[in-house]
Amino acid sequence: MEELASEFVTSSDPADLAFYSRDLWPRHHMAVRSGNVATHPPRAVVWPRSTDEVARLVRFAIDKRIALVPFGAGSGVCAGVLPTPQTIVVDLKRMSAIRELDKAKKTVVVEAGAMGLPFEEGLERQGLTLGHFPSSILCSTVGGWVAARSAGQASGRYGKIEDMVVALECVTGRGEIVNLTHRPHGPSLVPAIIGSEGTLAIITAAKLRLHRAPTVRGFASWSMPSMRDGWNAMREIFQSGLRPAVLRLYDPFDSVLARSGKAKKRSGHRKPGRGTAALRVILKRPQAIGELLDSRIANRALGGALVVAIFDGQDDAVMGEVARARAIVERAGTGQGKYEGEGPARKWLAHRYSVSYRQSPLFAQGLFVDTMEVAATWSRLGALYDAVRRAIGKRAFVMAHMSHAYPDGCCIYFSFAGVAAPGKDDWDAECDARYDAIWRDALAAALDAGGTIAHHHGVGRSKSARMGDELGEGGLEALRALKRAFDPHGILNPGALIEEEKP
């Protein structure tokens, strides 16, 4: 590794190796929380300062047969980052420059390591926006967004990250710098790199499409008789041609969290107290609690399902769109939503990034919180919702919201919480098995119901074993062929996205 240190900014300090040993995959997070910090450290961390350095590093890795794990800001939740002592973590954050901002063409060329919020805020100061607001925006990078095929909270209007990418600069596993542009003709390789989770190439910069920052915003919210009424209304809105920046449906329990924006913010910083202890008791019997909450009375007590909508624009047309959405959601017979004013939507916006920080006090109490996001076409959505909810609900308390809708389908975002180590202080093999069983059953249920195994969190290592079932044998083989073409030495993030090939 001396050779490495002579050429690159690098570290093999144990503190750095511990920090870079993971992303926020709850299974590993929990193990670390209970003291096992030493698992999965990489051999070294490198901070390349230029695309040329990345290319040199890849060639060094080919030469030494060392695997590389690209690293953004570590907010992934599917073990996309899980090094071994034979791998080097490549943190891109020293490459964060805006290389070019063209206000007239509304495009920006930005390096992969740029942190989400400062990047977006810089654009907004120029009257522009990328329109990409993942909940992780405080702890994720542009490169991470592209690698994981991220979706932001305003995807209804601006799309997912793949709708924003015009071109990518990346370094393949062959050590070649490649510029890929989405052109009007010929095969496009840009969509093959987006979502490839560092397994085909290390993304070093992206050219992104920008929009004028909205100057007018319209808010609305409704309580809905049921989740089904809620998603039917969402479908009608998107199929009518309306494109609300934000349109979210929360189930009754998730609504309680969504409605109580302020409490949420405080809880991120307070010490765990009686509430968490009570939750611990509840979570020991998740199924019973789930059934109770399913009852109509509980539903009514909690305030029912909630829909919040935010329309962005430049002029009065926004208010016309809000009116059209109201007509759809409140229509007797189909939507039957009860208008709740602007308040819940405004409150949601004020606390839009708080939820990711809510997790820590629960983890500190031996509980775990996890999320699973799947997608299906509208006609399969009900079956997918029921099946996955039932599968997770056997072992954890589960709630759900829908936050990314399209004319042809929708994503369901499940949040679930459980007792990590019942009756113990440490996360151990039994906890691993319990946690793995939740995921195994939930992924099987999603596939059986005709859903996808992910929507915008990526696949990482926690779902990679099921990629073949989702893609089909031919689809998986096509992806493997692509992997062999871009990374013939198999040095880029091996084991993420798809399982490693047996030699």
Added chain:
Amino acid sequence: MEELASEFVTSSDPADLAFYSRDLWPRHHMAVRSGNVATHPPRAVVWPRSTDEVARLVRFAIDKRIALVPFGAGSGVCAGVLPTPQTIVVDLKRMSAIRELDKAKKTVVVEAGAMGLPFEEGLERQGLTLGHFPSSILCSTVGGWVAARSAGQASGRYGKIEDMVVALECVTGRGEIVNLTHRPHGPSLVPAIIGSEGTLAIITAAKLRLHRAPTVRGFASWSMPSMRDGWNAMREIFQSGLRPAVLRLYDPFDSVLARSGKAKKRSGHRKPGRGTAALRVILKRPQAIGELLDSRIANRALGGALVVAIFDGQDDAVMGEVARARAIVERAGTGQGKYEGEGPARKWLAHRYSVSYRQSPLFAQGLFVDTMEVAATWSRLGALYDAVRRAIGKRAFVMAHMSHAYPDGCCIYFSFAGVAAPGKDDWDAECDARYDAIWRDALAAALDAGGTIAHHHGVGRSKSARMGDELGEGGLEALRALKRAFDPHGILNPGALIEEEKP
């Protein structure tokens, strides 16, 4: 070949071999017209009846080291089909079934060999539309559309073919049947197959997104002071969020053709007369004529540049969109278009497919007609227009229209005509050289001006030598890596899209 005949529907009849020796690439078309019908015959033609047969055929080809050239309906104009006596042409037209039509989900699964117009008409009888109307719709197939990354006349509203494809079934050069679906997560390989011109896989079926057939249509047309005013108005319309199904801008000469719809239709069937002879005289001095037509007086005499617009929809909102477009185009200061009523747009619609059939009488007179479509972002469009027009204009009479616009850029469609064999009866090597020089200069001009070398006709063999200059070294190498991954034996349409690798 006996082995082939025992397993597949096949022919090596000389008439079949002559027919399948080409698409409508004008250079070859002209040679054939002058009697050289025997160039480029394949060894045999095969008509597979199922995806399994295609897979068996590919494995047969791998085994025998024979190249395969997929064939739709032969309307390509860039030598995407140009067999050798060592290749087999694979005509997909016996695979033309609609496997599944889901009216509720608005999707159709159709086999690659389905012919364009009957397929679209079948959908329209169900109240649906694909929204894809290439000028070649009478002589092109669904598989050809996907392979060439086709654009239809209503691309403003419905997008290009890549916006319609949900999933593809294809057979790779490894002989494997692969189903690729555009999913919300992971790398998408669908866009790598679209536009790959039969070089990565043989497309056997496609799942396509459908729309309700429009029930209301709004028409408008304007004469414009200049082409620049015309495309500025187009840009404003698309950047305002309006999505006219059709929005076309014709230069003054192309406008004469566009305005005279009826004459156009008749000319396709009449015998060549005095008009063609006169055109022959004119085309011997294309540059002088081009300059004359550039003059203001000629411009005014011809009626100026013309914009036609058609808005599709289901209700009165369509008329509101026409009004918004009128406000943009007729605005003093920017657009300054003079409203010409609905007539020219209605006339254009009535004769929308006639132009492809206008060519034959000219070819019969020793003239040739060709087209070149390039694209650029709006800021480069003027430079691209001037440069390519000048390059072609040195040797042929050139006119242009813009028929596919986007918020960020536009396609320019050049039509040009020349004397194929001055002073001779036959197309010979000198004619080839003359024709090649036009293309060489025009492609160089397009690349120098920052444009693409194609937009929706594909690359074929007539532009493949310049793909590297457009994609850059890394981009070309990435495409070659993809080719090696999907077609390791190099048997799928070698030489199309990108030049063959030197062994």
